Amino acid sequence: YEIQQSLIRRIRESESIDVFEHHFAIEIITQHHLGKIVTRRTPDITCYGAYVLDENTGAVDTFLSRVTLMATGGVGAVYTTTTNPLVATGDGIAMVYRAKGTVRDMEFIQFHPTALFHPGDRPSFLITEAMRGYGAILRNPAGERFMEKYDPRLELAPRDVVARAIDSEMKAGGHDHVYLDVTHKDPGETRHHFPNIYAKCLSLGIDITKDYIPVAPAAHYLCGGIVVDTNAESSISRLYAVGECSCTGLHGGNRLASNSLIEAVVYAEAAARHAIEHAHDYQFRDDVPLWNDEGTSHPEEMVLITQSAREVGQIMSTYVGIVRSDLRLDRAWNRLDILYEETERLFKQSKVSRAICELRNIINVGYLIMRQAKERKESRGLHYTIDYPPQPHNETGD
Template identity: 45%
Template sequence: MQQQYDYDVLIVGSGAAGLRLALELADEARVAVLAKGSITEGSTYYAQGGVSAVLDPSDSFDSHIQDTLNAGAGLCHPEVVRFTVERAPAAIQWLIDHGVDFTRYPGGDNAYHLTREGGHSHRRVIHAADATGRAIETSLVARAREHAGIALLERHIAVDLITTRKLGRGGANRCLGAYVLNRDAQRVELFAARCVVLATGGASKVYRYTSNPDTATGDGIAMAWRAGCRVANLEFNQFHPTCLYHPHAKSFLITEAVRGEGGRLLLPDGESFMQRFDPRGELAPRDIVARAIDHEMKRLGVDHVLLDISHKPAAFIREHFPTVHARCLEFGFDMTREPLPVVPAAHYTCGGVMTDRDGHTDVECLYAIGETTHTGLHGANRMASNSLLECLVFAQAAGADIRRRLAQNPPPERLPPWDESRVTDSDEEVVVSHNWDELRHFMWDYVGIVRTNKRLQRARRRVELLQHEIHEYYSNFRVSNDLIELRNLVQVAELIIRSAQARKESRGLHYTLDYPETDTRRPPHDTVLTPEPQPDSRLAGVRL
């Protein structure tokens, strides 16, 4: 009989959303937090810019709300934006109370330094130098490690969710737990819980070039879809305009705050170009800046453009961007003396699993928070530094709801063991690596910053072939970390393509040459996809 691990709450993901939720619940519940790699290895740790919040007397909630609505190109849900923005100052205070050391202005009053980023009309981004995510992640991990009610399980990747529907039961579909691969022991383990929470981040690893760490493989979106949850707005993939262009600078982002503090985008000959695309210049929303760079690179046939802040004093640059400055020096670039070569890269998944403001999904006892979700906050384009804010606010809301419901939810039940009776060890791992490379290449070429109907059709055909190959592979061989991630990425790629095909306009982050204008004939709408019921033969314990 396979050992079963029982918890009140199982949290899949160890970034800002997952850790805040764990800390919210740990005094009243037994909580397990799963991390695919080390506990800090996720997008939160690498976030440079900061967290947006109204903290200056000259700023206002209404201004933050309007800026967010403007960036979202008509698709933000206003009530969700207000819900988030009004809870931002309390979220910042919670971080301060939990040990996050934000940067302060020099001088006597010791006030926190606020910077400005694209789309914001005020300085409202609080930060810890240029490594805000690292400060948040390390502080929350330290607090979680001190708490006896939290089990932090590193190198554990969820294979799939266990639901009553997958067990062939009638009635409402309810999540009961998950099968989880223990990467060190190389075995699939069984976790049961009263509530399961997906906090797995986004899916930018579906693209060849991305600012995200290797963990951003859309696991929560794919698992929720297979469990019966709707997804929305997955056509809106944000490409950060400025990643360092260097063959060895894997995923290194040049924070938007560089432009917020006066950095200029230049062509290789030194000409400024952003004013030709938007009167806000370098401080236009990311979708506009990324498309402008993409346009100029294709027009000129160049591999990159330049980002220059060397006109600022060297001491100012080193003080405000110590991490970026040091990292660029490692690659031979001194940003105090010269411009940096930059290119756009996939950065943020604006759509995801549909939830309400408490994190509920379409499956009972299954919650989702953070980048893996569609809450209505971001609309067609996420405004800079609203992402960590979303993690914090919705984790708090989900925590309050889970506390209310825990006593009502039944205790964990005995679940079917993971079935490996009909599989063998793979002798063709090259299939996984080849399919992984093929997927990321055609998604970049056909479903990237600029799209067409023909490109999307090509991508759809290729992803369907990959799905067939991966399903056969998954059915016949023991699971591995790479196979689990590839299976999830291919599923999310299909959903991204289907969402892009369904939107017959250009809006926000979705730009297509076949429909270059925004559709003004009808009200803006979300792109919602609904999964078909799982066949009865695919029961838990028989390779979900």
């Protein structure tokens, strides 16, 4: 919060920074838009700016740039249940992938074990890990503590272990949630330590000092994304990526909690330094064509877009969630493919809108998560598949 407030203040104070609110980036501009054929093997793919939708007027503007920086956040909104803001549709990752840039480690999606289960709440309200640190106990709907079946560290096991244990209890019993119990703790202390959780739950009729809290895992963080080097430069020249949309490799396959600032702040500074050093080596292109929307009309029914987005969430949550298998990934692949075909057709016919772009992006991102999950023939970190169960650690410390 403090970082954001300071940044916003300094940006407003600066005369050399223009802020465009309610502007939505659609595509980055590369040689492809100048009529050249660009493939994943093309060397020196270069970013010259972006096509951006002005949401107030519906016009698509061409923003030319010497350097461009992608900071579009995570992909949680690809899943039905997520703690992420609903703008987390992976737009930057999808744009870079479509521009033939390198995207990696998309299979490593961290699920937070304990989001408040309240159907209809999207994003889901997070029940902090601190509550388990405080002594909260996980119970199945029969009221049984279950973590001892899964890990000797019980409720304090790592996120991925706890999320898988909850997933397993839910699947075995056919439940859509389990419970977190702090009723054995001092009520005054609970209210004092967790005032927001207390107030939120009370607003739903749950008094956490007396009642169990219904919880379920929710998509929370993406370790992978747009591959960058230590200057935050992507595989596309003049294009940087920072924050959750980037893949620095620092999170490996299983991020530790509370360290997103590394990719957000540390790499933002690296990108800024590098860009300032090099921006003047580059020229603006003056031969970029305007956005071409000839032959398009407004989509007749918004419901086609919202329903497809809902289906993507269901496919991803059902088949590409915490526990995966080849069979589930194949099913997801076939179902997503139908939505891909339909959406690309609709995109070509429609006047561009934020809704259709976000749908296209979640389909692209869903495809990347699925494909990279299929390619990883092992369980590692946040990617767990029953077809390739984890190997016990060997003496070489693999």
